[in-house]
Amino acid sequence: MPGLGAQTEISFASTFVSSAIAACFAEFCTLPLDTAKVRLQLQRKASSADGAVSAKYRGMGGTILTIAREEGLPALWKGIVPGLHRQCLYGGLRIGLYDPFKMFFIGAFLFGDFPLFQNILAALLTGAIAIIIANPTDLVKVRLQSEGKLPPGVPRRYSGALDAYSSIIRQEGLLALWTGLGPNIARNAIINAAELASYDQVKLTILAIPGFTDSALTHILAGLGAGFFAVCIGSPLDVVKSRMMGDSTYKSTADCFIKTLKNEGPLAFYKGFLLNFSRLGSWNVVMFLTLEQVKMMLRG
Template sequence: MVADNKSKSDISFAGTFASSAFAACFAEICTIPLDTAKVRLQLQKKAVAGDGMTLPKYRGMLGTVATIGREEGISALWKGIVPGLHRQCLFGGLRIGLYEPVKTLYVGSDFVGDVPLSKKILAALTTGALAITVANPTDLVKVRLQAEGKLPPGVPRRYSGALNAYSTIVRQEGVGALWTGLGPNIARNAIINAAELASYDQVKETILKIPGFSDNVFTHLLSGLGAGFFAVCIGSPVDVVKSRMMGDSAYKSTLDCFIKTLKNDGPLAFYKGFIPNFGRLGSWNVIMFLTLEQAKKFVRNLESS
């Protein structure tokens, strides 16, 4: 048994998957307005030449939230929540549910002691890549719904809802289109998953070694904040490329999107939406990990009774 995770053997995979999916969905509902703001900021391009006086429509996290709420109504901030919940059930459940089994696979079932950080990162990279390969269509639909702003009068929306978006994309662009942006999405989610899960695991393990600290809500709060900070610092560039590829079909490939973004908008474009991204990922991780720890505790009691 791995000494740094006492709960590993006393909760089933189904229990871990259900706890992870529930925690991820709850965090998604709480933080999706910040995610919608982040997507709009990332998709916003520089004013074209000759139009230099035009101010950007969206400015800052709170400004973007306020603009969307004012122009499109408060409910527009929850655009993409249905595919967002589809995504979290699949992606959240798989990436977190598989993390312990994959970590055990890499260190061996007879391993005793603290798992090396390199093995934690490798396990999280693996589960992040596997999970998003399954969940990519839900991510694509979520970004497409979030990207659509206020339309001129008489202009119909591309999609009437999440299910309509899935079927329309398949009908108009083919089944393969549901996996648009899979390359940067695997890169983003494998990297962010490693930053989140491995750093949460590592920070929590480190905190628990400090006298006076125990496996409680405060420890989970600190570990969740650490996970969110590492995730957004490392994952922002691939997140921007992923959002642009999913929101705009003009890009031929990941490399094409990267080069065009760099050339047209400069290197700082890769950190567009950094503040809402950190606000979102930081709060998302805190809410998700706090909920996950409590959900696992509930499932553990349920399974042992």
């Protein structure tokens, strides 16, 4: 099979390294979109004296411009250090374990295409395992991204990624690094399944069209398809995850979900949908395109 889960001659270590490289490159290229998405998801509706509802951030372009104007261009890359930490662990594990899990469920002697159900099941499990290990990096990334422009004289909560890790452990306890683990497992397991399984499926569909080959164009189209499916399925969980990690007032996943639904309505779970698709769509295109090229180089 010519999809992501095709039998290859490279080892688990090589797959892990190539996946980590591809994920880190995609993270760096698309982090400004993710920073804007987090700000939009954490934004609450505010009422002015005349009763009008105001919002500081509006849309993808408006949010990015507001952050750059008020905090400087580098603020769009807030959280890049824990973001790269996350992608080394999460990105490497979720893809590196994908083929071994499929082989476990299906058997090593299958010829032809892998069944879609087994692809989804393998991706669900690898996404869950990977994020359990990488959750602290995700938490620190969101905490750094969520901090906007502060009034003069007000110090920042954290001076950087390492300070954030140590401050959270010191002030909130070691287990606080796994805040939001429930929705994060659900989100990443589901999004991982949507991304990896749909990438394989979309790629196979494209390759069945006359004139298409296993080329960069095919990888780009399959990456866009994977990003679209991932956003449609994972957006509500992504909003809950961001709010729980960025705001410690929520008691549980259910509390965050109920309060968001009650106070802002169901559309709040799709806040920043286009921005999220811009982020995940472009992220998947860059990641899968880079991954395919790195793996090709490793195969010689």
